[in-house]
Amino acid sequence: MRDDDRWPGHPRLLPDESISSWFTRTAAANGLRPGELYRIVQPGGDRNPRDFDRHADYCLLDLLANKTGLPVEDLKLATFRRWSGRLFEHDDGLNKLAWLPPAGREGGRRCFGQQICPWCLRADAQPYLRLNWRLSFFTACPIHGRLLLDRCPTCAEPFSILRQDGWGTICCPGCGADLRDFTGDEPALDTAPVQRDLLDLIRDGWRSLGEYGPVYSFAVLEMLALLLRLLAGGKHAHALRLWLAEQDSSLAVRRESLPRVRDGALLTPRARGVLVTMAHWLLAEWPHRFVEAAKTVGMTSTDLRKRPVGEYPFAYAHAVDWRLKESHKGDATEEIAAAAQLLQGHGQSASRRNLVALCGTKLGSMGRVAEPVASGRLWGKGRYWKLDGVSPEVKAAARRAAHRAGEDVGPWLDTLLRRMLGLGATKTPFDRHDPDTITPDANVGCEE
Template identity: 30%
Template sequence: MSVRLLPVRFPPLPDELLSSWFVRLAHANGEKSHSLSFKMFDGGLNFVQGGDQNLDRGHDADVLRILALATRTAKERVAASTLGAYSGYLWDEISARGVRRWVMPVLSRSSGRTGYGLQACAECLRSDEMPYFRRSWRLAFHIACPFHGCLLMDHCFACEAPLVIHRGDVGIFTPEPESSARWCSYCRADLADAMISSHKLDADLLEFQILLLSTLRRGWINVGGRVINSVLFFEGLRMLWAFLDAPRWSASFRRGMQRRGFSFIEGQEKRYGGADVRRTEGRHKLLAASGWLLDDWPNRFVEVASEARVSSNHVLHFSLHGQGSTPFWLWKPIHDFLDRSMYVPSDEEITNAFLYLVRLGGRVRQRDVCCLLNMRTNHSFRVAAVMKSCHLL
C-alpha cells in the first residue's frame, strides 16, 4: 500500500509528544488533526481511549510506519516520541489499553471523567520558536520545568479547563500552525500568558526531579550506595507513592513525617485511581516526601516507620499483585526492620537447637534457644515445653 507524502513535513522536536507532533503536522498542512487522521488512516486515530491518549502509546506499528513514510522521518525517531519508548526504563512494556503507571490520564468522554494528564510550562511555550508539548510532561513525577524551575500547569489559567491538544482546532475553519500548543481548546486563552513563573520549585526538589528524568535516559540510579535498574527503581518508587497517598495505611507514617516538616494533601475531591491522577499540589508533596526519604535511604524510612510502628504489610500491600514481587532495594529494609511476623519453629527444630547448645556446654536458657532460631521473642511456652521434655529424656 502506497503512502502519500505530506506537502509540509518535518521531524518531531526534542522530546516532543507524538500527538503534539501530529497536530502540528496537520495544522502546517492546513488540516484539522481529526481530518488528517481520517485521510491518512482507515477510521482515523483514537486520540483518547481507555483513560489515555491511544496515539501516544505507540503500540500500533502501522501508524508509526505510515507517519514515518509520510514525513520521510526515521521510524525510530517517530517511535521515540511515544510513551512506549519508555519501555525498558520506566516499565517492562506498555499495554495498548488501560491506565499505565506514572502516566496521567487525559480527558475521556467515554468514561465521563476529566483527567488533567497533559501539563505544560508557560515559560517554554513563550520562548519556543514553535511551541510544542513535551513527552515527559505526561509523567506524574514531572511537576516542574527543569530549565525554568517553575511548576507545570495542568489546566487553563483562564477557564480552568484541562489541556487537551487534539481539540485545539475545534471551531476553527483554518487552523494556524502554532494554535495546537499556545491556545486553550475551550476559551482560546493564550497559555503562554499564564503567570506562574513566580511559583518556583525548591532547588533540592528540582534536583531530585532532574535525577529521576536522567534515570529514564541512562537506565540506572544509585540509591543508598547500590546501583539499581531504573525499571525496578520506579516500580519501588511507585509503591512508596501509593503507600504515602493512602491515609488508611500510612496515617501514622504520615504523622511521623509531618513532625519533621511534611504536610500532606488529604484530597477532599472525588477521584478515580491512584497517585497518578493527583493534581499538581498533591504530586508535589509526594515527590518531596519520597525525595527526602531516598536522600538517606533506608535510614530515614526505617526511622519514621519504626517510630510509627508501621508493619511490613502496610507497605507491601501496594506491590504489583500478580505482576511481580517487590523490588529488592525496597523489600530488604522492610523485611529486616518492619517484618513483625513471628517465626514458629517446629518441635524438631527446637529440640535440635537445644541439643546443639547443650553440646557447646554451659547452662541453656530459653532465650538462648529463641535467639539461635532467630525468633522475635525471648520467651515461648512451646520452647519451654520442648526443653522440659528434653530434660526428661
Template identity: 30%
Template structure:
C-alpha cells in the first residue's frame, strides 16, 4: 500500500486504536475502510489493537503512515502489562490489568474509558493509552472520574465505529452526542493515590509495602490479593474477614454492589474504583496491622488467603498463610457436591447479564 496523502502523528500517550480512528477520519474514510485497505485479510477491529500489532502487519502500517515501527511499539500496552504481570503474555488470552473490550464482531461489551474534560479541551480529541489500564479510574490531570459509556444514551464508547463525517473522536458512535459536553464528578483522593502508586510501580519496576520494597509484579499481585479479600468479605460482611476489613476502613456496604464473580478487568469504572480504594486502605495499613486485625477477629488462614489469591513470595507471614490456605481450599473443593454453591451461580449469572446487554444493542 502506498503512503497516505495525509500524515497523522501519534499524540502523547495516544492509544493505537485512537490513532487508527483519527487517521481514518483525517483521510476522509471510515476506520473499517482504512484498515480493510491496509490489511485486506485481517479484521483488526475484532481484536484489541492496543495490545500491539504483529511485525509483518506493523511494517505495512509504518510504510503507509510514515511513522517508524518503534513509535507504534512504544504506544503498545504490552510492556506496561508485562511489568505489572511479571511474565510474558499470551496473545490469544485475556491479559491481567488490561480492561477487556468483549469484542463481538465490531461491537464491544465494554467501552473505552475517557475523561470528559480532556476530550473537551483537546484541540484534537484523542484517547489515552493509560485509560485502558484497570487501575485507572480517574483522570490524573483533572481529578475527575473516568467514564466508559456515553452520558446521553448509555452505550459503550466505541470510537472505531465512528464514520468519516463524524469528524471527531469526541463523538458517541451510537447517538452522535459530544462526549465532552457533560461534566463528571471529582474523584476520591484514595482512588487517585493508588492509581499514582501503580503508575510509578510500572515505571520504576518496584513499589513499597510497609518498610519493604517489592518488585512491581509482586506489588500488583498483592493489590489483586487484597481485592479478593475485600470481595470475599463483602459477600459475608458479618464474618471475621468482614469485621477485619471494616477495622481497616473498607466500606463493605458499597463494595457489596459490585458484580459478583466478574474479574476486575470486566467491571465498570465505579465498581473498580470501590475495589481499588479498598485495596489501598488495606495496603496502607501494612502487613503487621493486617495480621494483628486478623488475630483480633479470630480469622483462620483460609479466610485471610485462599487458593484464588496470588500472594507474592515476600518475607513475612503472608506466604505461609497463603500456602496453608491453598491446601485447605483444595480439600474443600474436592468435597463440594451438587447442588452448585450460590456464589458459582452468581458468577455465571453476572457473565450472562454482561453478554445479554451486548445483544440488546
C-alpha cells in the first residue's frame, strides 16, 4: 500500500489500549466522529457500530492496518482476540463470554461491560481506554487502587466510546459529563492480589490444580465463573458468604454491600470485586475448600451440576460428582436393615410402605429388604385388586370417602364390604391406633 492511501491522522496504539479507544482517536485525528469513520470503513454498516473490542473482524482489521500503517497483529492484540485460547476457548461471536460482558447498548439493553478509571484518564496526556478494563474480574485500578466505574455516576448510562461526540476527551454518552471529573471509590477489600493472579493465569495459559494436574486457564476461569455464580445468587449464596467470612476474616464484608443477582457480570465493581475474591479463595487448594464449603452449607451435586458432565470443566464435574454426590440411594442397605429391625421389634411388618414411612424417603434397595406383607392376604405386597367395571367416579368417590374416614382405600373398602357381606372383622397387619404405628400398610388400592 502506498503511503498516500493512508489517512492523514494515524495515531499509535497506546499501552494496553483497546481497539475501540484507538479507533475513536483515529476518527478524531481525521476530523470525524467514530460513527462517521465507521460508515466509511463499513459502508451500509449499522448506524451504531457493535462492540469493536469483540466484533472487529479480520477484514476490518486489515483495512484499518492499511489505512494507518499499523501492524495488523498489533490491532488484533487490541481486541478480545488477545485472550483467545486463554480467557475463553474460542469466540463464536454469539455466546456470552464469561469474563467479558458486552458494553454500551446492545439491542436497546444497557450493558455495563466497559469500565474506566477516571484517575487514569486524568493522568493521561491523551485520555484512552485500556483493554484490561473490559475484564469483569478487573474491578479496581492497580495504579490508583480505586474502584473502576462501570456507569456514569450522574445519569447511570453505560459507557460506550464509539458513541463519542467530543474530541480529545471521553464523555458520558448519556449526559455528556467528562469522565475525568469523577472519582472512583475505595474497594470493599484489597482485590489487587487476585487481579494480578488472574492476569498471570491468562498469561501462563494453564494452572496446576492439585490432583487434577495442569488445567487450561480458560477451564480454570470457567470454574471461577461457576463459583462466582454460586456466590452471586441462588439459595446457598448467603450461607456460602457467611462461611467464607468465618474462614478468612479478610473476606468479611458488610452484607448490604453485596446484593444478590443471578448473573455475576451484573454486579457493580464493588460487589463483583468482593465475590471474585471469595470465588478465588474457594478455588485455591482445589477441590478441598470448595468441597468443605459445599458440605457445610448443604450443596450437593443436584445444586452444583445442572447440565451434562461434558459441559463442565473436568476438574469441576469430577469434584462435584465424586465428592458431593447426593447420598447414593442404593447404598443405604444397612440403614434399611436397621429400620426393618426396629419395625419388627415393635411388632410391625417391615413392609416397603412402613420402611418408607420410617425412613422418610423412598430408597431403591428397600424392595430387597422389605418383607412381603402377609402373603395371600388382600393387602399383600403388589397385590392390586382389579376392579373391572367400577367407574372412575365410583373409584374417586370411594377414595374421597376413605380419606374422610381417615383410612386408605383398601382397609376402608375391606371394612365396608365385610359389613355388607356379613363377614366378621379381621385384624389388619397393624392397628392404626397403636401409638407405635408408623403408618398404615395398605397396599390394596383400586387400580387406576
